[in-house]
Amino acid sequence: MGAGSADTPPVVSLISGGIAGGVEALVTYPFEFVKTRVQLHSESRSKPPRNPFKIISQVYYKEGLRALYKGCGALAVGSVGKDAVRFLSFDTVKNVFKDPATGMLSPGRNMLSGMTAGIFASVFAVTPTERIKTALIDDARYAKRYQSTLHCIKTILREDGMMGLYRGFAGTTMKQASATSFRMGSYNILKDFQEVNNIKQNAVVNFVNGSAAGIITTLCTQPFDCIKTRSQSAKATTTIEAIASIVKDDGIRGFWRGTIMRLGRTIFSGGVLFTTAEAIAKIMNPIFKPLSTGEAKM
Template identity: 70%
Template sequence: MSEKQQKPKVPVVVSLISGGIAGGVEASLTYPFEFAKTRAQLRHEPGVPSPRNPFAVVLKTYQNEGLRALYKGCGALVVGSIAKDAVRFMSFDAIKNSFKDHETGALTPARNMLAGMSAGVVASIFAVTPTERVKTALIDDARGAKRYHSAGHAVRLILREDGPVGLYRGFAGTTLKQASATSFRMGSYNIIKDFQEARGIPQNTVANFVNGSIAGVITTLFTQPFDTVKTRSQASTVTTTAEAVKSILKDGGIAGFWRGTIMRLGRTVFSGGILFTTAEAVSKILTPMVGTVEDIQA
């Protein structure tokens, strides 16, 4: 790769802000699908039918519990998504830059995937696990005991009853999911993007959205079992990762690990497109501004 073809490094602050904004927008617009998927993955009462069609779950919830029920736990997810994607984009770009060939600036597909995996672990530790725990507990609680009045109230009760470790229930499953999901999502998106750029295919809004959607589909199909384990272990009733795995096998066998796949696909097709399109758009706006500030300071 010639020097002309080398990509400029994305400033850390740009990755942080663009990732955070993209995460908040994506989570807000696609939350009903996340709600439906989480409901499908939680324990079900024997003999009570549970629809797997995401639109059926959304419609049934709306009819029985009202519109507000579809956004139960949304605040926690939006806050978590802002933090998660800010950390994820920032750490991915930082790790990716360190993995690049110093002479050519090239990044192999394997290193793209490894950078994504590393970024997923960082995001899980600092943002994802606590916010996913609160979101899942709120959704689970809303269909039964209704002990939690808000995300803040849920956090206080969890801390009071289970201590700080309560916010990290499902950490193993969440980290496995985040490491694999970020590896496939960020890695595959960048691999597709690099492939297109090498062949002169312009990167515009449509290309960003399509590439993000493809990355979302790939991510969902390969990481759904981790997501199901994570959801079970973060329910309102305290459950360890091992207990979550046993309960999934008991309820649905091996196929039970892919419960909620259709619902998650319904979300990730759009979320992947929204996430990367928004991040790329914000990055294009901020990069020249940051560059100007750095030039002035220099």
């Protein structure tokens, strides 16, 4: 499963995924910030540096530490909801698809479980929070219309209604479905392989597996991330318009803009996410398993 053993109760999946998502978002947000800025950058005369640490230092010295966490609140809240839904739905679907004899899934079914989880996460958590986060980061570059996260939400709702929070839904869902498929699927494929070969699971192994899943996910899904970012900017566009603007600015290579920045985050974030989720699940499973199986003493 996403965290813990194959028969982890749904409440454990929900809570461990939510906590892990919040921790991962807070720890790695500066990399998300610079990745988003690079993807929004469209001035061909002054290309941004490729080194994420250089951009982080530039923003820090010019705009201060608070600037690096602009939009972090929206992403952190969204990450709690996203990963709670993602882990819960992944584990639920996985339990339906698993082999009754071994409790494991084929690689294809692991990937399909992740894709399903990504769609649920996009609908119920990711699209609105990503829209707010991206609009805040984009707005901070020039217009500076939004006074706070709450003011940004009120402005979007006033100008575009509820649909304004779902700008870029198609691109976000494509990204979430593919990213969750690769991230959750590849992590669990590695974990199943290790269990078959009697490789003991611990924090180090969990972190390495999560980092490997992060690399695979980034390289395979970067175009969807670029489309999502462009369509959710302060000057929001449709998914088709976002694709056209990327091609116009940079050609096909533009779909992989921000890859290095995103890798800087996902290698670390993948390790943090799964290590945290596994640790929380280990603590909570002994509490909730008896309740879910009816073994608790009355």
